[in-house]
Amino acid sequence: MRFTTPPRPFDVAGVFPQLAPLxxxxxxxxxxxxxxxxxxxxxxxxxxxxxxxxxxxxxxPHVRLMPDSPVFSPEDERQWRRALATGEAGTRNGPGRPWPEGPIAMLPVAQLYARDLPLPGPSSADLLQVLWCPFDHGSQPKTALRWRFSAEISHVLQSPPEPSAIQHSFYLPEPCLLAPEQVVEYPHPLELSDQLQQQLADPGPWEAAGVVVHEHSDDDDEDESASYDFYRHTLSISPGWKVGGWTRWGLTDPQPRFCPVCATEAIPLLTIASTEWNAGSESWMPQEERSTPTPLLPRSNPAGFTQVTLAHGYDLQLHICPLSPDHPQIELIQ
Known part of the structure; x- marks a missing residue:
């Protein structure tokens, strides 16, 4: 597989040089x-x-807040998806599985080899593994990270345990291969200085650069909002699953992210996304996808290839300490 993000409409750092070092x-x-x-x-x-x-x-603890809502095993969900793909699925019903008691086996979420893409952080390991508990912990699953040296693993676990049930079908990622692609990002506008935010909202520099953000109107506030949103949606942060880059904000304003052990500012590691793009970020849709769309299972979210949905459509972003891979990760829903 190969997917290519369309070039950004223009070099935003050429118009706003303050962005270049960011x-x-x-x-x-x-x-x-x-x-x-x-x-x-x-x-x-x-x-x-x-x-x-x-x-x-x-x-x-795994608290059941809706006693009448059935839960199913991972294999139940896989069979359901296969039935959807062949058009054999009807209405899903039945009592489901018993609510699990005691510790719950975590599910694989991602495996990333350094030979395929650069891994952020202080670890010299060549393999990162991400797992999570398929039950709600607040508004999100609880994650676990493992950093490894793949050459040291001679005997591989053949049949990992699985949870007897998962709380939501969208906490079971569809097995996916990756097509890593590097892109350049700039900060979310709310992480920029007030002065630079004002410059981005001013239609003047855009017009001087020959960039048409939208048709000019008599409403100055509308023009400023369009310029600001054009930067935010089209020029700053790529959507979808990614490693590194800048943090996406939206549910809240930017918040400090400091390592809970040493108080060092944490860095973005992995974004686990509910969708690869949406109506506001279609410019990031890969060029190949425009001519030959990847088929989706019925009842999937648009561009929801992994079948993962978090907090009604937001992203789960993992941040790590830049000094030690042993310090706990920070989970952020945005």
Whole structure:
């Protein structure tokens, strides 16, 4: 697979030079349904897990807030998706599975090899594995990270344990292969200085550069909003699953993210997205997808190739300490 993000309409740092030192490289993952192995970078695929290492379980409380809402096992969900793909699925009903008691086996979310894409952070490991508990912890799953040296794993766990049930079907990622692609990002406008925000909202510099943001109107506030939104949606932060880059904001204003152990400012590691693009970010749709769209399962969100949905359509962003891979990650829904 190969996916190519269309070039941005113009070099925004050429018009606003203050942005140039703020440019960061992000790696868009472009997950698409496939059949990954333990030796592939993937979303929702099998992990290169040592046979002699215990599989992680979540031992926090799992409270059932809606007793009448059935839960199903991961295999129940896989069978349901296969039935949807063949048009054989009807209305899903039945009592489902019993609500699980005790620790719950975590599910693989992502496996990333450094040979395929650069991994942020202080670890010299060449493999990052991300898992989560498929039950709500607040408004999101609880995650776990493992950094590894793949060459040290000689015996791989063949049949990892699975939870007897998952709270939501959208917490079970569809197995996907990746097509990593590097793009340049700039900060969300609310992370910029007040002066630069004002300059971005001013239609004048855009017009002087020959950039048509939208048709000029008699409403100055509307023109300023259009310029600001054009930068935010089209020029700053790429949507979808990605590694590194800048943090996407929207649910809240920017918040400090400091390591809970050493108070060092955390850096973006992985964005787990509900969709690869939406109505406000269609300019980031890969060129190949425009001519030959990847098929979606029925009842999928637009561009929801992984089947993951978080907090009604937001993203889960993981940040890590830049000094130690042993310090706990920070989870952020935006």
């Amino acid at each position: 440019a960061r490289t992000a790696t868009r993952l472009h997950p698409r349904p496939g059949s990954p192995t333990v030796h592939d970078s993937s979303v929702g695929g099998p992990l290169l897990w040592p046979a002699d290492e215990p599989w992680p379980h979540c031992d926090e």
